[in-house]
Amino acid sequence: MESRLTDLEIKVAYQDDLLDALNRLVATQQDHIARLQADMRHLYEQMRTLQPSGSGSPEIEPPPPHY
Template sequence: MEARVVELEVKTAFQEDLLETLNEIVTRQEQQIALLQKQFKALYQQMQSQGQGGGSDGNARHEIPPHY
C-alpha cells in the first residue's frame, strides 16, 4: 500500500512540473501572438496609408510594371 502511495505522489509531482512548464509555454505563446498581431496591424495600416497616398487605388493590377 505504501508503494502505491509513493507512486501516486511521484506521478503528482511530475504532473505539477508538467503543468508549470505548459503554463510557461502558453504564456510565452500568448505574448508572441500579441506581438505578431501588433506587427500585423502596423503593416496593415502602413499598406493602407501607402495605397491612399500613392495615387493608385492599392490594386496591383492597375500599377504599371517597372519595365514600361
C-alpha cells in the first residue's frame, strides 16, 4: 500500500513540474504574441502614412510595358 502511495506522490510531483513548465511556456508565448501585435500595429501605421491622402484609396498604377 505504501508503495502505491509513493508512486502516486511521484506522479503528482512530475505533473506539478510539467504544469509549471507549461505555464512558463504559455507566458513566454504570450509575450511573443504581444510583441508581434505591437509590431503589426507599428507596420500598419507606417503603411497608412505611405498611402496618398485625399480619396483614401491607392492610385491604380498602369501595368508594366510587357503586359
